[in-house]
Amino acid sequence: MKDKIHELINDSISVKQQLLKDTSLMQTIETVVGVITDAFKAGNKVLFCGNGGSAADAQHLAAEFSGRFYKNRKALPAEALHCNTSYLTAVANDYSFDVIYARLLDGIGVKGDVILGFSTSGNSTNIIKAFEVAREMGIVTIGLTGTTGGNIKPLSDYLFNVPSTTTPRIQESHILLGHIICELVEEQVFATPSP
Template structure:
């Protein structure tokens, strides 16, 4: 059991070490931080979406902006799009689960906003649909995926394709990358 635990920790460290040494990921972090700071300074918002564990991560990251990260400061306009269960269940029932995010992005998203989609496969149809609507509306898209980027790769302005095909290792890296963004956006915006 001890060896199994150590192996899991080692695998997580290995994925993060690959990220640490990936200049493209580092540069994408810098550009994403800048685009989010610009959005906030221009009065725009950051929207998050995901399914399952990725929905939990989306909600977590939205709360880091709308609540606080390290500093006691004003709230920033960020929201996880799945938190209104009446909306989600009505749209999924009346239309399709595939349009739960695209309908709300179409209805409430504005040019200059940022849409962050988390999908370990990069192939979540509801997020793909939301990214397509975002493109039509002039909303910047940031994708958090696994190694291949899936179909979201071609729809994202900024891609964090974590170098793994193991869902838990991908999600652990998504939250780490998200925390880096939250910390540095907070520092830059409120400096």
């Protein structure tokens, strides 16, 4: 069993080492930090969506903005779209699970908002439909996927496609990338002006 544990930890480290060497990914992080910072400063909101473990990651990162990360500061307008279970079950039942995020985004999203969609395969239909609506509304789309980007790739203004096909390794990297973004955005939005 110890060998298996070592193997799993090494797999996780290996994926993160690949991220560290990816200069394009580093630039995308910087750009996305700027995009989200600008959205918050303009009074817009940042929305998150995912399914299963990715929904948990989406909710976690939304809370880092709306609660706090490191600083005691004003709450930032961020929300995970799956948290209203009455809405979620009604729309899934009355329409389709495929439109749960697209329909809510159409109701509460506005031009200049940002949506982050988490899908390890990049092929989650409800995320794809949300990104299609986002594109129509002028909402910035940020996809977090696995190695290929899947069908979310062409709908993403910015894409983080983690170099793995293994769901747990992808999700571990998504939360790492999300934490980096949250920390840097918080620093930028609440930077103390120079005297």
